[in-house]
Amino acid sequence: MVLLLTLLGLTTPSLGAPTISASLSPKSFAVDQAATLTITILEGKGSIDQLPEVDGLLFQRRGQSRQHQIINGSLSSSVSTIFQVQANRPGTFTIPPITVSVEGQPLKTQEIRVAVTPATGLQPPDESLAPPSASDGSEQMAFLRISPVKQESYPGELLPVEIKAYFRSGLRASLNSHPRINGDGFLLTLPAEEPRQTEENVDGIAYAVLTWSGSLSGIKEGEQSLRVAVESTLLLPTGNSRRNRPRGGDPFFGNDPMADFFNQQQMQEKKIQLISPETTLTVLSLPTEGRPEDFSGAIGRFQLEVKAQPTDVGPGDPITLTMTVQGTGNFDRVEAPPFSTNGGWKSYTPTAKFTPGAAPGQGTKIFEQAIIAKDSLTTVIPSLAFSFFDPENNQYQTLHSAPIPLHISGAAEPGKDAGSDTGKVENAGTGGPESRNEQGLPPNEEGKSIQPGPPAANGLDLAPLHPQLGTLHRKMIPLISRPGFQAGVLTAVLLLITAITLKIRARLRTGDPVRSRRQEMTRLLEHRIREIHTARDQGDTRAFLALCRQAMQEQLGALWQMEPGAITLADLRQRLAADATLLSLFGTAETSAYGGCQLSSQEMTEYAQKLEAELRRLA
Incomplete structure (x- = not known):
């Protein structure tokens, strides 16, 4: 048994006392921007009952993440809760300590100081990128529109809004940011998923359209101006490539997509900022008449x-x-x-x-x-x-x-006397007053009087004393000395030792985080390559390029420890060499997110071979 306890002690990871921490990134931001508050519980389970109220700051819960690590044989786990922090006015604020109940014990974080600066002004849009005008009939490359469902709302009310980014059909573009609001009168909330992709005709011109469906929340009463901006990068042909390019080709990629892929020196990047036309919305005051006392601000x-x-x-x-x-x-x-x-x-x-x-x-x-x-x-x-x-x-x-x-149940019924029936004795059989002995006791069957026993203690119904000796046993063998019990304990110990040994072997195999990550990357890559080959065999160019882009995001996300969906072409340019093959592959695949193109079977086969070779080298 001592050996068994020693083995259990060696295989159980030693966990320290639970601790909590809070961090804000960044600690200084503008009114029209937001920061991320992360509350982390290390080595424990807990819940955040309620965030403290800070005048001028708004907190919105964004989600929760869990992380497990094995360091020197010990398992370390943490749970992080993420909040978005926004301000409704500039100034310096202090987030007081946040109380978290961890396994029944209240723990507090440290206080955090926040600096909020005035709203950042948006740059005036380029004339060539302004929204198209129906009067002059000018052809524009890209523009932005915002469409709230109504022009009046109340403070805190969620106002559904639709934001659309229009890109000229045949234009190669990538997004560098999500839509952000200009001004300090509203808060913009957008879902985490990617925008919807459609096609529309504006004044007879075809556009690829990205649509975000979100909500606005007014934080200042009165008339408020509203503008939204999106950062983007356009990939435009150079002057030489325009003169030499053939007519026809794909409407989104400009011409031959494989020619652009193998001759990217003929293209140039142009970073732009799309800005929606200014819209005026009115935030009304909540009425004070008829306001209930328990009203918490729900609208x-x-x-x-x-x-x-x-x-x-x-x-x-x-x-x-x-x-x-x-x-x-x-x-x-x-x-x-x-x-x-x-x-x-x-x-x-x-x-x-x-x-x-x-x-x-x-x-x-x-x-x-x-x-x-x-x-x-x-x-x-x-x-x-x-x-x-x-x-x-x-x-x-x-x-x-x-x-x-x-x-x-079990509650005393009113009006009932619990002791009203005590003390009553009924005569049974022939036991009348004349048949009792001198002590007032009835005789037994043989005519002998029953001797009085000790009185009941406090009226309790105690078991009677037995006047006769029961059955005797020659020898009582303790349970621990019985062979069957000893064999069962030995079998249980051997099974437990076997289970512990198998568990240790499994931990040794999976305890290496690098090896586990590589195995997961390889498994995911094999699955994605099969999907890519299926799309190629079906001749579905759009699905083929989308799967290629997703495969690169997944492998790079696992390697860089980033959210795969958040990886863009700008991230690859920062981390990879300028002549990296993967950079060219990603640039071609990413453009398919904003339009369609048609590749031949041979072109898809060459693209898939290059992609598979690069991704297998990463995995």
């Missing part, structure tokens, strides 16, 4: 559902109250309906979980709260109320849940 249209489990409990047993709020609105301001403790209840801090819906602003927020009834005669869980402002009807609304019946 939209919501539904409330309240459930309780279990509803048949014993005295002091906890009950889980599940409150579901779903609909469309600013869920960051949706709080749990307050549960009053004045009616003989004890409640605990609720937890929240938000699940976004398909459209911007849609979602479901579920709160769970533990409650305990102090009074065992309580028969109902009271109704809960949730208040919000409906911008369509321009009035406050309060939703009420139905009371939930409750049964507490």
Whole structure:
């Protein structure tokens, strides 16, 4: 057994005490920009109940990530929660210590100082890139449009908005940034996925269109100007290539895509900034008349559902109250309906979980709260109320849940005397007063009087004494000395040692992070190459180039420890040599994200061979 405990001690990773930390990147940003707040829990599990309120700063939860590392045989794990931080005015702010409950123990982060500068001014757009004018009929290469669904909103209300970037068909372009807002009157929220790709005709001219569907949130009352900008890079033919290029060719890539691929010296890059026309929106003040006391700032249209489990409990047993709020609105301001403790209840801090819906602003927020009834005669869980402002009807609304019946078992019934039946004795059989002996006891079957025993202690129903000796056993063998028990313990020990040995071997095989990463890269590459070959055999050029681009992003993302979808051509130019083959391959594949082209089977085969050779060298 000592050997077994020693083996267990050697194979169990030693974890230190849980710690938390908070970091902000960057610590200085403009009003029209945002920073990332990361709260990390090391060696423990915990939950962030609520972020502190800081006047002038807004926090939006962006997600959570987990990381596991094996260092010198010890497993280290961490959980990071990410928030987006935005400001509604310039100045210096302090984020106070954030309390995190880690395995039942409250821990606090350090405070963080934030410097917010005035909004950065957008550069005036190039005349050649301005939106097309229907009056002059000029042909433009690229432009940007923003279309809010209405011109008036309330502070905090999520206003659906659509942003479209137009690129002239046949133009090779890449995005260098996501759309960002100019000014300090609104906050722009966009989904994490890539924009939709479509084609449109504007004044008879074909454009490849990228569309973002997001939401605006006003933070300053009054009339506010709104402009949106997107950074992009255009790949334009040089003067020599224009004179020598043949007519016809692909409408998006300009002409022969493989000619551009093998002769990229004929192209030149031009970084541009697309700016939408200025739009004026009005942010109205929330009415003070009829504002409920429990109004937390929720604006939209919501539904409330309240459930309780279990509803048949014993005295002091906890009950889980599940409150579901779903609909469309600013869920960051949706709080749990307050549960009053004045009616003989004890409640605990609720937890929240938000699940976004398909459209911007849609979602479901579920709160769970533990409650305990102090009074065992309580028969109902009271109704809960949730208040919000409906911008369509321009009035406050309060939703009420139905009371939930409750049964507490084991509670004393009123009016019943628990000791009313004590002390009563009924005569049984022939045991009447005349048949009792001088001590008042009835005789047994043989006519002998039963001797009185000791009185019951405090009225307890104790087991009677046995006057006769029971069955005797010659020898009692302890369980630990029985051969069957010893054989079972030995078998269990051998099985445990075998399992520990197999686990150690598995850790030795998978404990090397470099080896694990290479195996994962190779497995993913083989899967992606099969898809690329399938698209090539089907003659689907668009799917072929998209899969090639995705394969390069996945391999480079694993190698550089970056999100694959965030890798762009600009990242490759910073990290790879100017004559790198992978740079040329990625440049050709990335342009397919904004239009279509047709490659022959031979061209796709040559492209795939070059790509496979480069990616296998990385893996």
